[in-house]
Amino acid sequence: MTLTVTDAVGKTGNDTMTVTVRDITGPQTNAGPDISVDQGTTVTFDGTGTADRSPLAGYAWTFTDGAPITLYGPRPEYTFEKPGCTSSPSTPPTSRATGTQTP
Numbered sequence: 001m002t003l004t005v006t007d008a009v010g011k012t013g014n015d016t017m018t019v020t021v022r023d024i025t026g027p028q029t030n031a032g033p034d035i036s037v038d039q040g041t042t043v044t045f046d047g048t049g050t051a052d053r054s055p056l057a058g059y060a061w062t063f064t065d066g067a068p069i070t071l072y073g074p075r076p077e078y079t080f081e082k083p084g085c086t087s088s089p090s091t092p093p094t095s096r097a098t099g100t101q102t103p
Contacts, residue, residue: 027052031061042079045071 001019006012030049037043047059061071066082 023052023054025053027056037080039080039083042077044075044077047074050074 002014002016004012004014028051030047030051032046032049035043045061047061050056050059056074059072059074059076061069061076061078063069065078065080069078071078
């Protein structure tokens with residue numbers, strides 16, 4: 001950005017400055033719908049519906065299947081061995097798994 005000032009006799013002076021606008025809005029994360037599967041079924045998670053103004057830097061899917069599990073990428077696969085509902089601590093208990101984006 002440039003400021004130009006002109007005095008009464010027509011002389012000018014200039015100064016510049018930089019304005020940096022930060023993206024303060026987080027991504028619109030979409031882990032897909034809740035699902036029910038049989039024990040031993042391989043599930044492909046799909047976080048490709050996630051959108052942001054900035055390029056996406058990474059995906060981390062966190063849930064439990066007897067132990068804490070973390071998968072990475074927009075479309076990871078996992079075979080569920082334990083019956084029951086899995087959920088992330090940050091989601092309601094009715095969720096099956098949650099996809100979150102990491103910076």
